[in-house]
Amino acid sequence: MKARWDIFCSVVDNYGDIGVTWRLARQLVVEHGCDVRLWVDDLRAFERMCPDIDVQVGQQWQEGVQVRHWPAEWPGAHPADVVIAAFACQLPPEYMDRMAECERAPLWMNLDYLSAEDWVVGCHRLPSVKYKGVQKYFFFPGFRPGTGGLLREAGLLERRRAFQQDAAAQQRFLQSLGVAPTAGARLMSLFAYENDGLAGWLDVLAADGRGTHLLVPEGRILGDVQRWLGVNSLSAGDIQVRGALTVQVIAFVRQEQYDRLLWCCEFNAVRGEDSFVRAQWAGRPLLWHIYRQDEDIHLDKLDAFLELYTAALSPAAKAAVVTLWQAWNADGDMAQSWKMLLEHWPEVSQHAENWCLEQGLQADLATALVQFYESWI
Structure with a gap:
């Protein structure tokens, strides 16, 4: 079965956050055969780079990615196999509780900001905090060997x-x-x-x-x-x-x-x-x-x-x-x-x-x- 991925994006600076997560979600689907849900708290910002988005719809498919609106009141969803909190955004408390209830806890990663600083290599893939026994990991994009690299589609x-x-x-x-x-x-x-x-x-x-x-x-x-x-x-x-x-x-x-x-x-x-x-x-x-x-x-x-x-x-x-x-x-x-x-x-x-x-x-x-x-x- 295909791995299921949840990517959470809290739009802070209009386009950068959603720009990175939208590229990542599509690449995971197209090149790696993943089943991806992209949770976005601001669909209007998303609409600028994906005009086909219907900002009034809380669940829709775009280019093979299931796009879900992430409203103030959590709509509920079973956690995926892999959970990415983009740019250190805080996951919904209800979702975190559901992760802790899973028979097999998901891989939970904080996809951090891009940096060329020396310390990034030493922190990449290290365990971070736990929530009710669910371990979170740091994952750093970067320019040096020993980091997560940069978004780059095949070819x-x-x-x-x-x-x-x-x-x-x-x-x-x-x-x-x-x-x-x-x-x-x-x-x-x-x-x-x-x-x-x-x-x-x-x-x-x-x-x-x-x-x-x-x-x-x-x-x-x-x-x-x-x-x-x-x-x-x-x-x-x-x-x-x-x-x-x-x-x-x-x-x-x-x-x-x-x-x-x-x-x-x-x-x-x-x-x-x-x-x-x-x-x-x-x-x-x-x-x-x-x-x-x-x-x-x-x-x-x-x-x-x-x-x-x-x-x-x-x-x-x-x-x-x-x-x-x-x-x-x-x-x-x-x-x-x-x-x-x-x-x-x-x-x-x-x-x-x-x-x-x-x-x-x-x-x-x-x-x-x-x-x-x-x-x-």
Whole structure:
């Protein structure tokens, strides 16, 4: 019989949480033959990346996954063989009691946040707390051997490489989004949280000797873009030109479309966790806007990734990448740091591809989870 999996997702930051769990649920079904229920407490956030969702229905099937609404009053359900609490969310008390009543307790895992910090390797797969005799385990995604790896569907890198080598396919895809890149311009994407440093970056792009066509999916950064442009509102389809910079707003798209958008661009600014990983699989230079945390502890996480990511770069190229990322996440000088990066563009571009291929040698996250379950039973 197929293993039954319950994945619980409490939507905290609109799209990152549900983005990761939705990808994971589908991969477990398609590639590993699992029976998956995805419990989501905010179906409206889910609807943005899966428009077929009916937010009024508490139980429905989407792409082979049973999607269940997780309301304030628990509807009741028998626990699965494997239970995943995504990003340390708290399971419903009634469900936890039912786990304790099972003749054979399920494998209960806390799928934690992605981090490159050294301590993650030592904590991966360690037992955590117990609840009435049911043991919970830590499971950490990561970039190093000894972690759970990254979400990566079978054949993803081969599909990406073929797409990037097919100019006609890229053109057709961009046309489907209403995008006709400015001739000779650098195509870039911007998906970020609110950021005071954006104005300085857009200033230098507008004054650059080479044009930039900037694609901005609808999201939280749009207000900052509007202020810089001096317009009252922006919506999908709008195009504004300032000097060498063309800004185009595009609609929020499905995950598969967003992947291809990243593959089309020469540079991608991304945020959170899901888009951060997908930008790495694009094999193109990127800029990560990490989710801000109290007392700036997120900067430790940022520095840990930068130390790992830039290890193979020359000292000058490493300094350029680190300076840009730190400026973007700590209100630094984006104009000067962007100019520094452009000076090392060929090396940084090749490094992005090398990093992608290196990470692709590790087991993917879904496979690592299945292997842990198989060894546990």
